[in-house]
Amino acid sequence: MTTTVGAPTTFDLGPAQALSCRECGHQIPLAPEFACAECFGPLEVKYSFGEIRREDIEAGPKNIWRYRDLLPVPSDVDTYPNTEPGLTRLVKADRLAAALGVKSLWVKDDTGNPTHSFKDRVVAVALAAARQLGFRVLACPSTGNLANATAAAAARAGWESVVLIPSSLEKAKILTTAVYDGALIAVDGNYDDVNRLATELAAEHEDWAFVNVNVRPYYAEGSKTLAFEIAEQLGWRLPQQVVVPIASGAQLTKVDKGFRELGTLGLVEETPYRVFGAQATGCSPVSAAYKAGHDVVQPVRPDTIARSLAIGAPADGPYVLDVVNRTNGAIEDVSDEEVVEGIRLLARTEGIFTETAGGVTVATAKKLIETGKLDPEAETVLLITGDGLKTLDAIEAKVGPRATVPPSADAVHQALGF
Ligand SMILES: *Cc1c(COP(=O)(O)O)cnc(C)c1O
Numbered sequence: 018m019t020t021t022v023g024a025p026t027t028f029d030l031g032p033a034q035a036l037s038c039r040e041c042g043h044q045i046p047l048a049p050e051f052a053c054a055e056c057f058g059p060l061e062v063k064y065s066f067g068e069i070r071r072e073d074i075e076a077g078p079k080n081i082w083r084y085r086d087l088l089p090v091p092s093d094v095d096t097y098p099n100t101e102p103g104l105t106r107l108v109k110a111d112r113l114a115a116a117l118g119v120k121s122l123w124v125k126d127d128t129g130n131p132t133h134s135f136k137d138r139v140v141a142v143a144l145a146a147a148r149q150l151g152f153r154v155l156a157c158p159s160t161g162n163l164a165n166a167t168a169a170a171a172a173r174a175g176w177e178s179v180v181l182i183p184s185s186l187e188k189a190k191i192l193t194t195a196v197y198d199g200a201l202i203a204v205d206g207n208y209d210d211v212n213r214l215a216t217e218l219a220a221e222h223e224d225w226a227f228v229n230v231n232v233r234p235y236y237a238e239g240s241k242t243l244a245f246e247i248a249e250q251l252g253w254r255l256p257q258q259v260v261v262p263i264a265s266g267a268q269l270t271k272v273d274k275g276f277r278e279l280g281t282l283g284l285v286e287e288t289p290y291r292v293f294g295a296q297a298t299g300c301s302p303v304s305a306a307y308k309a310g311h312d313v314v315q316p317v318r319p320d321t322i323a324r325s326l327a328i329g330a331p332a333d334g335p336y337v338l339d340v341v342n343r344t345n346g347a348i349e350d351v352s353d354e355e356v357v358e359g360i361r362l363l364a365r366t367e368g369i370f371t372e373t374a375g376g377v378t379v380a381t382a383k384k385l386i387e388t389g390k391l392d393p394e395a396e397t398v399l400l401i402t403g404d405g406l407k408t409l410d411a412i413e414a415k416v417g418p419r420a421t422v423p424p425s426a427d428a429v430h431q432a433l434g435f
C-alpha cells in the first residue's frame with residue numbers, strides 16, 4: 018500500500034487507478050465502493066496500463082493470473098493463497114458446427130475451472146482485490162455457481178464465508194457449496210430477494226466482501242479473462258462472433274471490454290466482432306428489452322430450469338443492450354425444452370456436458386443461425402460456462418440406459434437390435 022501525503026489512501030491494485038461512474042463519469046480513488054455518490058450509478062475500474070507484451074503473458078502462469086497486468090489485483094497477487102482458474106480449453110467444435118450449419122465454431126469450455134463454472138474467474142479476482150481493500154470475510158448472494166466458487170475460494174484462502182442462496186436451488190449446487198464448510202444460508206425467496214438481502218447485510222458488515230455487491234467493480238473485471246484467453250488461444254486475434262449467456266449481464270459486458278482492451282494495447286488487431294446474448298425465455302428481461310428496442314430493462318419474475326441465469330432484475334442489463342447494439346449483435350431467448358435439447362446436442366456432438374446455462378447458449382446460437390442473425394460464414398465462439406453434473410435434474414427425465422439386461426451377450430445384441 019502506498020500513501021501520498023495530502024492525498025486519499027490508494028490501494029495497490031496493480032494497473033487499476035480509480036473507480037469511475039458508468040453513468041456520469043465521476044471518478045473516485047480505488048476504494049471498497051460500488052455505487053456513485055453523485056448519481057448512484059455503478060462504478061467501474063479505470064486503469065493505467067504499462068507496456069504489456071504477448072511474450073510476457075505467454076510466459077506467465079497457466080491460469081488467469083497470466084493476465085494480472087490487466088486486472089485490478091495487487092502486484093504481489095501470487096503470494097497469497099487463491100484459486101487458479103482459467104486457461105480452460107477452447108475446443109474446435111466441428112461436429113457441432115456441422116449440426117448447426119456453420120463454418121467455423123469454437124466452444125470455450127469453462128466446465129474445467131476449479132468449481133466447474135466461469136464464476137471461479139470473477140471470485141478469484143474479487144478475493145485478491147478484497148484482501149487488499151481490507152475485507153476479512155468473503156460473501157455472496159448466488160444463483161448457484163457463485164456459491165460454489167465463493168465458498169471454495171474462501172476455504173482456500175482461510176477466510177470465513179457467508180453464502181446466501183434461494184432455498185429452491187438444485188440439490189447438487191447446495192451440496193457442492195456446503196462441503197466447503199462456510200456459512201451457507203438458504204433463504205426462502207428467489208434470487209432477487211436474496212440479492213436485496215445481501216445489499217442490506219453489506220451495509221451493516223463493513224468487513225464482509227460480497228463479491229458481486231460491494232466489491233462488484235473488481236469482481237466483474239474477472240470476466241475479461243474469458244476474452245483474453247479466447248484471443249490468445251486463437252493465436253492473438255479476435256473472433257468474429259461470440260455468444261454469451263446473460264444473468265446479471267456482467268460477463269457479456271466484460272467480454273466486450275476485454276476484447277477492446279486487447280485492441281487498445283496492441284495485443285491484437287482491432288478487427289470487428291459481434292456480441293450475441295442468450296437467455297432462457299422464462300427469465301428473459303434483457304432479450305425482451307432488446308426485441309422491443311428499449312434501452313431500459315423491465316424486471317421479471319424468473320421461471321426457468323436455467324437457474325444459474327435466473328436474475329429477474331439484471332444489474333448490467335442496459336449496458337448489455339449498449340454492447341449488443343454497438344457491435345451489431347443480437348439477443349435471443351429459448352424455451353426450457355430447447356435448453357435441454359441444447360445440452361444434449363453439445364454432449365452428442367462434442368462430448369461436453371454442460372449445465373442448463375450452456376444449454377441456453379447452444380440453443381440460442383441455433384435459433385440465431387436459423388433466423389439469420391448469426392452469420393454462418395463467420396468464425397463463432399460459444400461460451401459454455403458451467404458443468405452439467407450440477408444440473409442433472411434438467412435431463413433426468415430425458416436420458417438413461419437404452420435397456421437393462423441380464424449379463425449375457427445375446428441380451429446386449431438384442432437390446433442393440435442385432
Ligand atoms: C452466473 C453465470 C452466468 C452469467 O453471469 P453474469 O455475469 O451474471 O451475466 C453464466 N453462466 C453461468 C453458468 C453462471 O453461473
Ligand SMILES: [Zn+2]
Nearest residue numbers: 038041053056
Ligand atoms: Zn455517477
